[in-house]
Amino acid sequence: MSDKEQHFNFKDLLDIMTKLRGEGGCPWDREQTHESLRQYMLEESYEVVDAINHKHDDELKEELGDVLLQVVFHAQIAAEQNRFTIQDVIDNICRKMISRHTHIFGDDTADTVAQVLDNWERIKSDEKGFDTHTERMKAIPSILPALMRSYKVQKKAAAVGFDWDDVKDAISKVDEELQEFKDVYLSENYGKIVEELGDLLFAIVNVARFLDIQPELALNEATEKFIKRFEYIENSAKGAGKRLEDMSLKEMDELWEQAKL
Incomplete structure (x- = not known):
């Protein structure tokens, strides 16, 4: 069976992380801390969103795996310090989903999305005090x-x-x-x-x-649009044998207006 045909489960992932962090494991993985991994959790989360935006399933599948790895990585570090385990993480999120969906697992009623959100916020406030x-x-x-x-x-x-x-x-x-x-x-x-x-x-x-x-998404779309129009300016300049650095703002503005058509 090839590597691509082999199927793994969640325990396999935990075992791989334990080996990487264990005696004789990977030097890089062994030296990581919650603090050193922060940037990767942010990066991987944004890459998931980017994959969603591109509507690319293979990309999304890969990036979700990268986020899952970060979750397992942090849980492994905590377990080594006898603070909590991946099982505690799973227990906590299951309890949260049950406790905040009282219209499904309890006696509350929520027939609309607005009611669901109101219940969620009320329960969250009670939990957080x-x-x-x-x-x-x-x-x-x-x-x-x-x-x-x-x-x-x-x-x-x-x-x-x-x-x-x-x-x-x-x-x-x-x-x-x-x-x-x-x-x-x-x-x-x-x-x-x-x-x-x-x-x-x-x-x-x-x-x-x-x-x-969502202003974050709107600004990202505007930035992407800017990049595409700027690319048109640059490609047009190259086609005319010119460098952007040698063009006037007026010349570039004219190409910008063309890019909008």
Whole structure:
């Protein structure tokens, strides 16, 4: 049987990780810590999202495996230190899924997605011992991308009615914050410039939330669009025997407009 035809199970993965981390195992794997692995968990998670965006099953299958490896890796390190095991991880997530789906495993009722989410947040708050809405906001990890974190914070505020009545009001706030940024961006007060730019970005995220658009995804799409149009400019310049560095901004702008067609 070839390597590709051989089938493995979860225990095989655990055994492989134990061997890699054990006496005589891989030098790199043996020296890793929770802290040294942080970057890989982030990278692998983003690569999963990228595979989803590309709608590529083989890529998604591979990247999900990489994330699973990170989970097993962290659990193995903790087990070696007698802190917790992979079984504890599995037990915890199973208990969480059961406890937060009381409409399936309990006596609650939830016929709509909104009701499910309300139940989830209520149960989560009870589990975490949150007494205030501010505590719920502070519990949103600061390590999240800033656009995503601000979106989640705003949703917490909106859940208790601290929100605009209409998206037009949110757009007016963007106009207001843009003007305030224009008032200071040429000043020498760097701190104020940063503050007003932050307020402007926060207001734009609020508009995205109103329209049920994830700003992180919207910005990524805009970045991809920019890259494609820039590629058109560069390829067109090469076709004309020119270097971008030698072209004027006006010439590049003309190609940019062509790329939009």
